[in-house]
Amino acid sequence: MTQELPRKRVFKRMLLIFSLTSLFTVSLLLFFIYKYYTNIQLDTNLQRAETIASKQLEALTEKQKALISLTQDIYRNSDLMQDVQIAMTNDYGSYTEQNIDNYFKSKNFYSVDMQTYLQSYFSYDEDIIALQLISDDGSYSYTFPSRYREWKETVDTYGEENIASQASKQGNFYTIENKIVVKQPINDPSTLKQMGYLLLYIDPTFLNKWITKDYKNSIFQINNTKGAELYSNHPAKQITPPEKQGWMNVDNKKIYFQKTEDETTGLKNNTFLYRVTDDSAPLIELTLFGIGLLLVIFSISVNFVISRRYSKRILTIIGGMNRVENGTLDAKLPVDNNGDELTMISERFNHMTENLDAYVKKVYSLEMEEQKARLKALQGQMQPHFLYNSLEAIRMNARVEGAKETSDMIYQLATLLRYTANHREITTLGEEINYVKQYVRFMEMRHEQPIKLEIHIEKRFNHTHIPRFALQPLIENFFKYAYKENQHPVVTITVTAENNNLQFQIKDNGKGMDAEKLKEVQATIESKAETSHIGLANLNKRLQLLYGEAYSLTITSKPNEGTIILFQVPQNTGGEK
DSSP states (O other): OTTHHHHHHHHHHHHHHHHHHHHHHHHHHHHHHHHHHHHHHHHHHHHHHHHHHHHHHHHHHHHHHHHHHHHHHHHHOHHHHHHHHHHHHSOHHHHHHHHHHHHHHOOSSSOOOHHHHHHHHTTTOTTEEEEEEEETTSSOEEEEESSHHHHHHHHHHHOHHHHHHHHHHSOSEEEETTEEEEEEEEEOTTTOOEEEEEEEEEOGGGGGGGOOGGGTTSEEEEEOTTSOEEEESSTTOOOOOOSSOEEEEETTEEEEEEEEEOTTTOOEEEEEESOOSOTTHHHHHHHHHHHHHHHHHHHHHHHHHHHHHHHHHHHHHHHHHHHHHTTOTTOOOOOOSOOSHHHHHHHHHHHHHHHHHHHHHHHHHHHHHHHHHHHHHHHHTSSHHHHHHHHHHHHHHHHHTTOHHHHHHHHHHHHHHHHHHOOOSEEEHHHHHHHHHHHHHHHHHHHTSOOEEEEEOOGGGTTBEEETTSSHHHHHHIIIIIOOTTSOOEEEEEEEEETTEEEEEEEEOSOOOOHHHHHHHHHHHHOOSOOSSOSHHHHHHHHHHHHOTTSOOEEEEETTTEEEEEEEEEOOBOSOO
16 A cells, blocks of 8 residues: 555656646647648738739729720820810700711711710720719710619719719719719810819729628728728728728727728728638637647557556665565666666666665674674673682782792783773774783793884874774784794884875784795685684684775785785774774
8 A cells, every 4th residue: 555655646646747748738739830820821811802902903993094095095086186175165055066067067977976985985894884074164064874774863862063063172083972983184185274074983883793702791991092982892881990900809809901002093992801711710720629639648648658657667666665674675676778767776776775785794794793702702701800810819829939920921911811801892002002012021921032012103093993803813823823933023013094094014024924825824814704713814804894895904925034914994083982
């Protein structure tokens, strides 16, 4: 249960994070795709709307060009121009009389009749309601309707005089009763004085034919140079165009405004687009939503598999930690070939458990050695007072009998036994040196020969902690294996500091050893076998257990030149341990 809960927490957390990340990424991606698509649609539809607006403006421009062309034809035909001049200065009756007189005076077989010419000029154009010739002051007018009923409705509604009076007041494009009027001045060719106007009345609904069904709800509004409206496909919807193109709100609806201008006529087509996307937009939105949903489901599924895989690996690591916590120090985790952080953690965990297991075994071995040493110490302390008192009694008896040398030997022996019986594992360098001095003094009495002991140690090292019996076994080894009779033995102890360690050198001038014997001794020292006496192997093993494999004995020797033993301990000063 304790493993299941963390596994579920890690799994759910990873799945949630991955899922939210995937959802955010996919949503952001689809958002930009949709924005890109809608921007393309907007640009496309704006271009289409601009094309419609341009065609409408171009259609009006063509009507104006046709009217200008008619005016130029009049200027080029002198008979026709003369007929127009008569019409501009006479009423219809007078015009008819003069026209008949001119016909009989003319030498031509036929006469150019203004009425016939103007009546037939726009007969091909179904968009034209009427063509009107009107004098400059509006006194005389001649109308040539193509769609008589619509023209009559206009005259009846607006009045013929009002229609004539508007010509001089308006520009080249204006409206009368929802009819677009195109005006073209006519001048006297001899005086260049304006005589009147040609007015072309156009049905504005012809402009609707360029509006496709996708733009039926949009507003196309054409204004003249004064801003007056000439045309709108939705006349009931009156919208004031803003100064700049862009989005605007009309009746709580967001529409797009764009403006198209004809440079020749100055006419402007103000377009209000209520729809900037085509019919496929909902399908595209649905498709993108479906793709997004599939991507999210796919990513969550992939994340589920990946998260579950990682959670299993994490659970395996947690299980290994629990085994170590429960005492299984040699627990190992499987190491895969992924090469990621979890693989690194597994490798480091295995390395840690190996070191931990080795360390625990080392500590356990050290504790066992300490227990054995304490047991020996306890055994050596059996009835210590009895032993010391007995030796003291023997010493006093020897002194009474005059055996002073024997008395001194017994004293030295009692002192050595007292130090040996102490159960402390760690002592100071100063105490160990004093013990060595007592031991050498005892050996002098035994061999009845002076022994030179040279000690080179700075006083500041006297309180440094070292293992008990770190030096005495080495001196004992000299007397046991290297001592030569009839020779002045010299033992030198040198202690120096180097890299936070104390370097010990014990040198003698004894027998020494050849290479084969030295190799045998070195093998004995490095052996892991148990030993029952305090010697070189025992000291080497204790140094490694206390300080590590790097702290061991090193021996160099040559026959008849002596032996040098080297070892080191960490430099540490303080009280007893």
